[in-house]
Amino acid sequence: MTKGLTVAPEAFKSQLAFLLKFYDVIDIDSFYSHIKDSNADFLGKSAVLLTFDDGYSDFKTTVLPVLEEFNVPAIVYVSPGFWDKRARLWWYELEDIVWQAARDNTLYFTWQGSDYNIRLVTDKDRVSCYYMLHGMMMAMGHSMQAEFLDMLWDVSEASSHAPYAQMLSQDDIKWLSSHRLITIGAHTYSHSVLPVLSRQDAIDEVIKGKKILEDVTDRPIDHFAYPYGAASRREYDLIRELGFKTAVTMNPRTISQSHIRRNDKKFMFSLPRLSVRGDVPYPASIKVPLSGIEEYLLFPITFLKISISSNNR
């Protein structure tokens, strides 16, 4: 669950050392200009761009010193709504709710006219409950998400709204934006699931996040990351129309030379991205995503399930 989203500092160092052995780590503006100029020779197979989402404060205290030590650039995509708590780290809240809810080992609630009665006896129950609630949250706009979360806190009698993570402050972002290795990117104002919003609400969310960051950093914010990687055609077009240069998804792919040669402008707004998970040990954590194998995993897994069940019969 959320544990996989975090990488231990020592593992991060090993991953960076590995990357630097085989790849150039470049900043996003060089990446953009080389793709724009269809300069496939520059990228070849050997360039990597490091991205960090949301703006957690340990980026400054833990990640940046390592980036400085290795002298590598990175982009941090920031949702300013975290500063005034309008945006909530709800994926951590859900984890607490599901793990702390103990009453009769069942979570009861009524939501939009439906009654839910979810067994929470085993860890497996809790994991599937977490993913069910996560799926419900991903279908909601921001204010409905807040209402749903507050209702879950109430009915679960879970106790702590723990400080899940500290976020970088406005001053931190201002300072980071002038750091030679760091670029600040936009990530909507309140970390919204853009596809569930109306077109106008989606535009407002994106513009507000971008504008605040531009005011704070006093420089243009040209790059964007879709929160949760949630985006399709409408969002790709919208981000392009709003004047961004690039936007990253969480589609686990690598960029090939043919993408660059094609000079496909739309591709710039649905750039793939590989996740390096903290719950996968090094070196697989870095080698597996870079191998490109994740792109193909969906197919063999589906196929395996079919063969297993027919063998069992």
Ligand SMILES: [Zn+2]
């Ligand atoms: Zn995010």
